[in-house]
Amino acid sequence: MEFGAILALSVLIGALVILVAVAVGRQKGELSEQNEQKKDTDAPVEENAVKAPSKKQKQQQRPRKERPQQHTFTHQLLSSVLKSHSGNVTCLDFSSNGKYLASCADDRTIRIWSTKDFLERDHKSLRANIEFDNATFVRFSPDSRAFITWLSNGETIRIYKMIKKEDGTFNFKAAPEDFPQKHKGIVINIGIAETGKFIMSASVDTTIVIWDLKGDVLATINTNQMTNSHVAISPCGRFVASCGFTPDVKVWEVCFGKSGEFKEVARAFDLKGHSAGVYSFDFSNDSRRMVTVSKDGTWKLWNTDVEYKKQQDPYLLRTVPCQVSEGSRIALSPDGRVVAISNGCDIAMYNANTGELEKEFHSVHSEEITNLKFDINNRFLVSSGDRAIRVFHNVTGYRAAIQDMQIMLKKASNEGMRQRLLQQIVDAQTALDTVFNAPKN
Structure with a gap:
């Protein structure tokens, strides 16, 4: 009876020792993992690596305002x-x-x-x-x-x-x-x-x-x-x-x-x-x-x-x-x-x-x-x-000017005025033609 009691007590003590060892092992593992993470954080950043900002840094950083894309518009009359x-x-x-x-x-x-x-x-x-x-x-x-x-x-x-x-x-x-x-x-x-x-x-x-x-x-x-x-x-x-x-x-x-x-x-x-x-x-x-x-x-x-x-x-x-x-x-x-x-x-x-x-x-x-x-x-x-x-090229203006001068040409009272109007009509038509024939950038 006395031998059986001693045996039971030995088994109980062994079990307790094992439990304590497991607990200590887990704690060491967690500390080791934390130390590894800290080492990774404190290690120098390689040239192409990105350092993750801390929570405090994230709060201090303002979100970058993205520059809006330039609006695109094309037209034949856009100069x-x-x-x-x-x-x-x-x-x-x-x-x-x-x-x-x-x-x-x-x-x-x-x-x-x-x-x-x-x-x-x-x-x-x-x-x-x-x-x-x-x-x-x-x-x-x-x-x-x-x-x-x-x-x-x-x-x-x-x-x-x-x-x-x-x-x-x-x-x-x-x-x-x-x-x-x-x-x-x-x-x-x-x-x-x-x-x-x-x-x-x-x-x-x-x-x-x-x-x-x-x-x-x-x-x-x-x-x-x-x-x-x-x-x-x-x-x-x-x-x-x-x-x-x-x-x-x-x-x-x-x-x-x-x-x-x-x-x-x-x-x-x-x-x-x-x-x-x-x-x-x-x-x-x-x-x-x-x-x-x-x-x-x-x-x-x-x-x-x-x-x-x-x-x-x-x-x-x-x-x-x-x-x-x-x-x-x-x-x-x-x-x-x-x-x-x-x-x-x-x-x-x-x-x-x-x-x-x-x-x-x-x-x-x-x-x-x-x-x-x-x-x-x-x-x-x-x-x-x-x-x-x-x-924009003002082609509407060129056309309106030509129309006005053609009307004035019919009412011209002397040859000098007629020649001036004819030249102005030619100049306006040339400018108009240049706009539509100009190469596009």
Whole structure:
């Protein structure tokens, strides 16, 4: 009995020893595995190996914002695509001498392009950096030697001088002081009069401010249109016009004395005829014609060459149905022969003399079109709506010019006039033929 008890106790002790050994072995195995993982983590990373970030590092790392793919658009009438901006283009403006196109974007830059390069394969530009801010609008001065900008964060106007260097390029020098802050609402446009006498800024809250070139306020206008959708200075430099929630366009004259002193802002005339709010408007280069596009689904052409001081109203020349959407833009070619209208990402081009729809371009940009501009020589139409600027041949303008000159040729009273018209017709037809026969890049 005593021997059996001892044997049982020995078996029990042996079992306990085995269990303890197994437990210790497992613990050693786990520690060994953890040490191996630590060794792998602490080991130097080979040239092609990727080090896994820790949990803390993952929290500190910001997700990389992927750059959106450049929108592709092709068309026979597309002359060129200007691509240097890394952000969405917010404004376009041609210089009055026809040599330059200015563009600004939300990448904190303004770029100056040479219009003579529009037909070339490469399109270089000069860059002006906007430190710690974005320029949402840019406008050339009348002499094409400076430009003004609206600063998004600073909410003010800044003037830059363009200093020409020996190699033909420019340095850009900002004025010592910006204009004071005066607007409470979001600014929707700025401009500088071709006369060089005043600068305009306008906000969505129906306010228009008229400044002198030093940044002093000359006058403030309340448009009383509930909201402003577009405001601009006429190319002649005499008028400021606005449109918005109401179905009319209001036009004021900014008056100066004979010695150049500011006198007043006087109401000139209204464009009345739309049945809903007006999205946008534009002038011909001589300010004798205006076009408007409205929420009512029409665009209208007006003769504004009237004696408004004698209460003569502008003449409505044409009403044409069109496709529109919130934010539609309209542009009138400088010679008054072509109307371009944006509808979302699409562009339609009309003959202004006949109202006929001649060209449509679909999905021109990846986002809604924000700018439509004709160059001063009526050769190109430019648009923006994403990071690229697209330049189109104005073939509608060439055709309209040929039609007009053929009519004038029939009425020519002397041989000299006939010969000039014949030569102009040949030149326009040659330009038209060149566009369609040009090799594609």
